[in-house]
Amino acid sequence: MFQSILVATDGSKLADKAVSSAIALAAESSAKLVALTVVPRYARDYYDGVMILSNEEIARIEGQSVKAAQTRLDEVGERARARGVRVETSAIVSDVVAEAIIAESKKHESDLIVMASYGRKGLARLLLGSETQHVLTHSKLPVLVLR
Numbered sequence: 001m002f003q004s005i006l007v008a009t010d011g012s013k014l015a016d017k018a019v020s021s022a023i024a025l026a027a028e029s030s031a032k033l034v035a036l037t038v039v040p041r042y043a044r045d046y047y048d049g050v051m052i053l054s055n056e057e058i059a060r061i062e063g064q065s066v067k068a069a070q071t072r073l074d075e076v077g078e079r080a081r082a083r084g085v086r087v088e089t090s091a092i093v094s095d096v097v098a099e100a101i102i103a104e105s106k107k108h109e110s111d112l113i114v115m116a117s118y119g120r121k122g123l124a125r126l127l128l129g130s131e132t133q134h135v136l137t138h139s140k141l142p143v144l145v146l147r
Helices: 013-029 055-082 097-107 122-128 131-138
Strands: 004-008 032-040 087-094 112-116 143-146
Touching: 004 013, 004 097, 013 032, 013 055, 013 112, 013 143, 032 055, 032 097, 055 087, 087 097, 097 112, 097 131, 112 131, 131 143
Parallel strands: 004 032, 004 112, 032 087, 112 143
Antiparallel strands: none
16 A cells, blocks of 8 residues: 655654654655654744754754764664564654655655644644644645644
8 A cells, every 4th residue: 555654743642643653654655764853953043942053062962962862863773673564763853844754755655655644723733833734735745634
């Protein structure tokens, strides 16, 4: 049914539900699993509400974030391999999380994107945005959303 499934995770408990479902689906389909975490870039502008840091300091902070993300992804990889699933992991830095998810799904020739949604409504959704909604409306692939 599926050859390659991409699961996007931020390490949260809700995202872990998506990871578990993606692993199970990959195991049932004999599909490769691509586990992805997109680390947002560190804000570089005073108007973004952050302290101005040197480029070296920003690179160090982003590097630490990627390393922490890769540690979480390594755990996902262990869980997947324990179920007999072929797995690749990817931790990338990007300002546009949803677009990065879509780009990675194309890069890995995925047949399905699996991700979680917090289901925020009203003002919270307006203020926080919805990466899941963006993926749903811009991806040409099927997207399985778990709550």
